[in-house]
Amino acid sequence: MSDHISRERMHEAMDGALSSSERARIESHLATCDVCRNELARLSEVVADLRALPRSATPPDDLWSGIRARVRAAGQEAAGEGATVLELPARAATDVAARERSAVRGVRLTVVQLAAAAAAVALITAGTMKLAMDAGAPASLEVAIEDAAAPGGAAARAVSFEEGRYVDMIDELEQILVEGRTVLAPETLVTIEASLSTVDAAIDEIETALTQDPASDLLLRLLTTHRNTKLGVLQRAAGAIQTEI
Amino acid sequence: MNTGPAESMEALVRAAQQGDMEAFEALYRKTSDRVYAVCLRMSGDTDRATELVQDVFVRVWQKLPGFRGDSQFTTWLHRLTVNLVLQDRRSRGRREAREVGTADLERYGRAARRAMPGTRIDLERAIAGLPDKARRVLVLRDIEGYKYDEIARMTGVSLGTVKAQIHRARGLVKVALG
Amino acid sequence: MNGLVIGALAALTMVQQTDTILEVGDAERLSVETAGGSIEVTVWDEERIRVVAEHSTRTYIEIVRRRDGREIDIEPEARRGPANIVDFKITIPRRMALSLDGQYTDIRVQGADGEIDAETVRGDVEIIGGRGTIKVESSMGAIYVEGADGTIELESSASDIHVARSSGEIYAESAGGSIILEDVRPRAVDVGSTGGRVHYDGTFEPGGSYFFGSHGGSVTIVVGEDARASFNVATVHGSVMSNLRGEAESFRGGERHSFEVGGGGAVVEAETFGGRIRLLRRGSEGSQSPVRRRSPVRDGDDEAVAEAIALSSHLGAELGAQVGGELGAQLSGELGARLGDELAQRLSVGLGYRLRAELSQLSELDSKTPATIRR
Numbered sequence: 001m002s003d004h005i006s007r008e009r010m011h012e013a014m015d016g017a018l019s020s021s022e023r024a025r026i027e028s029h030l031a032t033c034d035v036c037r038n039e040l041a042r043l044s045e046v047v048a049d050l051r052a053l054p055r056s057a058t059p060p061d062d063l064w065s066g067i068r069a070r071v072r073a074a075g076q077e078a079a080g081e082g083a084t085v086l087e088l089p090a091r092a093a094t095d096v097a098a099r100e101r102s103a104v105r106g107v108r109l110t111v112v113q114l115a116a117a118a119a120a121v122a123l124i125t126a127g128t129m130k131l132a133m134d135a136g137a138p139a140s141l142e143v144a145i146e147d148a149a150a151p152g153g154a155a156a157r158a159v160s161f162e163e164g165r166y167v168d169m170i171d172e173l174e175q176i177l178v179e180g181r182t183v184l185a186p187e188t189l190v191t192i193e194a195s196l197s198t199v200d201a202a203i204d205e206i207e208t209a210l211t212q213d214p215a216s217d218l219l220l221r222l223l224t225t226h227r228n229t230k231l232g233v234l235q236r237a238a239g240a241i242q243t244e245i
Numbered sequence: 246m247n248t249g250p251a252e253s254m255e256a257l258v259r260a261a262q263q264g265d266m267e268a269f270e271a272l273y274r275k276t277s278d279r280v281y282a283v284c285l286r287m288s289g290d291t292d293r294a295t296e297l298v299q300d301v302f303v304r305v306w307q308k309l310p311g312f313r314g315d316s317q318f319t320t321w322l323h324r325l326t327v328n329l330v331l332q333d334r335r336s337r338g339r340r341e342a343r344e345v346g347t348a349d350l351e352r353y354g355r356a357a358r359r360a361m362p363g364t365r366i367d368l369e370r371a372i373a374g375l376p377d378k379a380r381r382v383l384v385l386r387d388i389e390g391y392k393y394d395e396i397a398r399m400t401g402v403s404l405g406t407v408k409a410q411i412h413r414a415r416g417l418v419k420v421a422l423g
Numbered sequence: 424m425n426g427l428v429i430g431a432l433a434a435l436t437m438v439q440q441t442d443t444i445l446e447v448g449d450a451e452r453l454s455v456e457t458a459g460g461s462i463e464v465t466v467w468d469e470e471r472i473r474v475v476a477e478h479s480t481r482t483y484i485e486i487v488r489r490r491d492g493r494e495i496d497i498e499p500e501a502r503r504g505p506a507n508i509v510d511f512k513i514t515i516p517r518r519m520a521l522s523l524d525g526q527y528t529d530i531r532v533q534g535a536d537g538e539i540d541a542e543t544v545r546g547d548v549e550i551i552g553g554r555g556t557i558k559v560e561s562s563m564g565a566i567y568v569e570g571a572d573g574t575i576e577l578e579s580s581a582s583d584i585h586v587a588r589s590s591g592e593i594y595a596e597s598a599g600g601s602i603i604l605e606d607v608r609p610r611a612v613d614v615g616s617t618g619g620r621v622h623y624d625g626t627f628e629p630g631g632s633y634f635f636g637s638h639g640g641s642v643t644i645v646v647g648e649d650a651r652a653s654f655n656v657a658t659v660h661g662s663v664m665s666n667l668r669g670e671a672e673s674f675r676g677g678e679r680h681s682f683e684v685g686g687g688g689a690v691v692e693a694e695t696f697g698g699r700i701r702l703l704r705r706g707s708e709g710s711q712s713p714v715r716r717r718s719p720v721r722d723g724d725d726e727a728v729a730e731a732i733a734l735s736s737h738l739g740a741e742l743g744a745q746v747g748g749e750l751g752a753q754l755s756g757e758l759g760a761r762l763g764d765e766l767a768q769r770l771s772v773g774l775g776y777r778l779r780a781e782l783s784q785l786s787e788l789d790s791k792t793p794a795t796i797r798r
Binding site: 007008011015042043046047049050051053054055056057058059060061063064066067068070071242 | 266269270273274277278279281282285291294295298299302303306356357359360361363364365368369372376383387388389390393408411412415416418419422
């Protein structure tokens with residue numbers, strides 16, 4: 001079929017927001033097009049599932065005592081002129097702890113988020129889709145790079161990561177950049193790409209050298225350093241894309 | 246406590262408006278599950294959701310005297326909850342968003358299941374993993390049932406953008422479910 | 424010319440100032456999140472926070488207490504459309520921790536003793552002082568840290584990182600920029616640049632460990648007379664040059680070279696792929712720090728120029744929002760509305776920032792020109 005139904009039309013169809021002529025046109029298209037029929041079926045399934053979710057949830061703790069205390073204390077709160085000031089309660093201490101990462105710098109993105117960032121332009125490539133599906137159940141890519149600045153000097157500095165995971169992570173972050181690039185300001189994109197090509201050139205050179213001298217720990221260490229840098233550049237780029245969408 | 250289920254919502258609201266703390270507690274008991282569900286899904290964060298529930302009821306207490314009863318209390322409460330969560334721009338800011346991992350989403354999924362025994366963990370996780378804006382509008386549209394134009398008004402974003410965000414969010418959930 | 428610029432800009436832009444003071448209370452951390460403009464934080468001895476912000480009339484500043492009042496969050500919001508460029512000048516008690524987050528945002532912190540976490544996409548970051556953990560990330564901007572003591576972690580994708588008169592542990596990483604550590608007394612260093620050079624001029628503490636890496640750029644380590652350290656350097660294709668043993672010595676790459684001064688002590692390592700490694704006695708030729716820092720946020724400026732620069736960003740922001748909105752309106756329907764919103768957001772922040780940057784450069788040229796001409 002040459003003229004598939006646009007994504008927007010599909011959503012409108014699900015929302016019952018189509019005119020009768022449009023609906024007729026779409027229905028006749030669906031009658032002959034498997035691709036659109038499948039797509040619409042999958043989307044409607046998602047929407048139906050969402051609509052079927054329970055709409056009440058029991059809070060984990062009894063929040064009443066906290067509310068009562070705050071309600072009673074309220075009234076004499078006055079802070080900040082000319083600004084909206086709300087008093088909000090404590091956050092679990094674990095949250096703070098979780099944010100305190102010392103020796104291990106972890107890069108964690110879920111596939112959902114990766115896909116989210118990648119889909120910035122509402123376009124999801126087959127690659128991303130495949131990734132999300134291949135990854136199976138709680139899909140996630142996780143790389144923990146141990147930044148061993150700790151005692152031990154050179155030996156401890158050796159950065160450890162799983163090759164496969166590193167490659168996956170880089171691939172995914174690059175994918176985010178490819179698909180989310182249009183949300184970035186042109187100069188930002190140019191700079192990011194310049195940084196990446198610097199790092200890529202370095203990595204290429206080192207990898208070539210490694211084919212001559214595969215056991216060189218100097219080369220391996222250099223490779224790790226620049227890969228690490230590349231991860232940082234891509235991670236910041238993905239972060240910038242995420243804040244834009 | 247003498248407020249059984251038989252006690253009508255209107256009577257409780259009237260009493261609470263007069264400063265009756267017991268009546269207010271009864272209102273909280275009757276409605277907090279609904280409020281928590283909204284906060285939980287819109288924030289995608291269990292800790293933040295419990296904070297938000299408390300904020301909501303503190304705000305309800307403050308605003309209750311002005312509630313005139315020309316709409317249902319539950320409708321008013323729902324709207325107040327949504328507005329408060331929408332104002333909460335930082336439920337999961339950029340810095341944290343980057344650090345939400347599988348472990349966090351799994352923990353979230355389990356917490357969601359405890360809070361809503363009948364729910365689908367994979368779907369809850371997929372919603373929680375969405376970008377903030379996308380998650381909020383999706384929840385408002387497809388779970389809470391608001392209309393596009395209502396959402397546009399509540400979020401202060403154009404109708405077109407709201408639609409685009411919702412469409413995108415559905416697509417992302419679809420992808421996440423695989 | 425400046426007066427003219429201001430006049431023209433002021434006529435076109437509605438700039439508003441928010442100035443508010445709030446009690447610190449139990450707050451330990453101040454968090455600011457903004458899209459574009461600048462965040463300047465200084466300290467005072469009062470237990471209060473003063474927030475001065477310049478922004479367009481569409482924007483207002485929301486201040487929220489969180490975590491039982493332990494954190495105060497500041498964020499610009501817009502009555503309609505995107506919140507755009509805001510210039511913050513914030514004064515806090517010295518001990519407060521800071522989280523500063525921006526996109527097109529220059530960040531400057533002076534005198535704060537608490538933990539600092541600053542992140543920006545396109546903007547420079549300058550931290551003067553600071554204790555504990557100092558963490559800075561910028562995709563495009565330069566990072567300058569001075570007088571800090573603690574765990575200092577700095578990352579820039581494209582620009583230079585410069586640390587002066589600081590101690591503690593220094594970690595820095597730049598893909599495209601150089602890394603310069605000057606007059607520092609750290610007990611641990613781990614810095615690496617891919618495309619730029621690395622320059623270290625500081626002490627080597629007993630038991631400390633120091634690592635310097637570069638791909639193609641040079642690594643220069645300046646060693647004081649009283650230093651006690653063992654140096655272990657290696658390069659694949661570059662060269663090694665040292666005058667630590669008196670006479671200048673040069674070596675080809677391919678093997679590891681060790682030098683010891685003062686009977687060992689600290690462990691110093693340098694590695695490159697193609698870049699030259701130089702170990703130089705302080706004061707010898709080439710041991711001077713290669714670049715002078717340029718303050719990202721201008722101080723002591725001609726006030727009129729500063730004002731013009733501030734105004735330019737607001738003007739850019741307003742123009743951007745307007746142009747974006749109009750463009751959107753011309754296109755019909757949903758697509759138009761969506762495009763309009765996106766354009767307004769993107770243009771307002773982007774244009775504001777660009778105008779500001781360009782004007783800053785112009786004014787800098789302006790102030791430099793007479794001196795150059797006189798010579």
